[in-house]
Amino acid sequence: MPDYKTKFNQSWLNKLDSNGNSVKTWLKQGSSETTFICTICRTGDLDCSNKGWKAVEQHMQNEKHKNNLNALKNNSQLTFSISATTSSTSSTHTIQLVDPNKPLLFDDQVSQAEILWALKSVQDAFSYKNSDDVGELFRTMFPDSKIAQKFSIQHSKMSYVISHGLGPYFRDLLIKDIKNCERFVLCFDEQTNNQNKKQLDLYFRYWSSQKGLVVTRYYRTILLDHAQANVVVDGILGTFRTDGIDISKLLMLSRDNPNVNKTVEKMINDAMKKVNAELLNIGTCNLHVIHNGFKAGTTETNWHVENFCMNIWSWFQKSPARQEDFENIVDELNEAIKKTILYFSSTRWVLLGKVIDQVL
Known part of the structure; x- marks a missing residue:
């Protein structure tokens, strides 16, 4: 047939x-x-x-x-x-x-709405889990919207949209901006995250010709098993090679003072010398030295005033009634006193003076 x-x-x-x-x-x-x-x-x-x-x-x-x-x-x-x-x-x-600039096709309009929500979540530091029910909320709020009826973005999809959709786009813009600038500063900090993994966060600080000012932009996060100096350096230089960033444009490093970071700076400087470049050395961070100097002086007095200041903060912090009474007294006195009791951090000794002034 x-x-x-x-x-x-x-x-x-x-x-x-x-x-x-x-x-x-x-x-x-x-x-x-x-x-x-x-x-x-x-x-x-x-x-x-x-x-x-x-x-x-x-x-x-x-x-x-x-x-x-x-x-x-x-x-x-x-x-x-x-x-x-x-x-x-x-x-x-x-x-x-x-x-x-003309209207998008319907599926593109739905995707645009989901992308805008993802950007809003990043901007305001929303949890990914907050997106699980937002689609149902939009459908209830806007029952006549076809876009709201099709809107669907749960925490897993949100993660992929941000990490694999928006992330590469903004990283490419950053890398392009970095390649066009004359010099840049690399800011890095290594710490243990809540998953008990070593996390190395990298930032760039540079003059952006596009914005006309100095900007600090997030670059990458590298997860490490061990955070010895050579591992950190390999991670940093490896990302530079992957993204085609010229290491000779690196002006200086912004870091804290642990000995491992001093070694990192030396090793990166040695790598730069191989391409006839060198880091600008203005010494280590002076803030730690200043804070520790104030700590040593305060400890020698044996006044233990820092403990008294923290007890005052706790006494008001744990009682809404005391906070309200304090605010009412400040209003009655008409004094230029902050209504918020200042908190003293044990690593910021220079700020202890402001706390003492408020207590007195």
């Missing part, structure tokens, strides 16, 4: 859809004679060998197609540039917008 198959008919391009619009704005023949494609839905080859035109009509009734077609109507300058590689296995189609 012969195998009869319906072929794509060029006369179909003269037909109208249910709204009276010509289908030729989106209907094209596929890579074979028995297939068709929809350019606004960005489909691959759709089969019409059995149902013929009926297969095209079924696609027109698809909800996704209707939404994309409505977006097309709102953009009279939306044009499509189709480049097809005709073969027995695949076809490639490119869609270009004349004006990128």
